[in-house]
Amino acid sequence: MRKPLAVVLLLLLGACAQVPPEPASSEAAPEQPAPREERMESQPLKHLKGRNIKPQPTRPLNVKSRCTHRDAVGTRTSLNLQVKEADVKTFDARVDIPKRGACRFNLKQFRQVAKLPNVLLEAADGSGCTVRMWEQGPRVTIAFNKCPASCEGQAFDYLWPIMVEAKTGRCF
Template identity: 60%
Template structure:
């Protein structure tokens, strides 16, 4: 038994004197993955598909300047009368009357409103009814005047049928 232990120790010593095993060779580094061409996003909604291929740019933010003294009657008989003056986003004059055939009349006047904001949109807030607001913004060659939560400015249910007033920024004509 003693001879076996000695033989084992001698074998271990011989093994320790030998050269260490070579480490495995490093595999050549794989080239970086080729750039994948980005696919256009897939849209479920047909409107988004249409907009994805358009070259749309944000509307510039600049002070609104518009002057309008106009009257307009549309195909269904809605009559609009507007007197508006906005200089450098400051509303100087605003008087709008929209008569909706068979529904009633809506009246908006600057004396009933206070200006809350100039940019990015002109915002007028009713002095007594804080939910009632009038917003004005430029969109291309037109200025839109939109009325929100203002049924007290209209007769009966006329406000339910009130659409924004659109004005040509250069000529001042109502649409």
């Protein structure tokens, strides 16, 4: 009985033994050259190649709009806006978002702090709400930032910028 027990113990000890690492060969591995850094060059996008595109000129914003619009999901926008030589004369906007609430913005709640390159209105109450207006080709964009106090419920989370066609005053 002692012999089988001794054999088992020897096998267990042998299983725990470590094999010494092989000595490093005297032959060095062939060195590979360091990867070469390739210089990246900017390539024009294929749909822009051959076009003569110029930046939007910086000029005072002029737009007049009295419009209403209803989109496919039922959001109703009502806007009364007049900006003359980047000076906001009239600004009254209401956006009703179904099942979310409404947002209302009036020039009396804001003070104009910038004219160029974008018209910028800041809330007079110090809430951090800003309204930015800029020209994008034939359209004027009116965007709202940090204005949940001007909205009911969660309406501000669903508020998109208002787009106005500069020539006709149509909004969408």
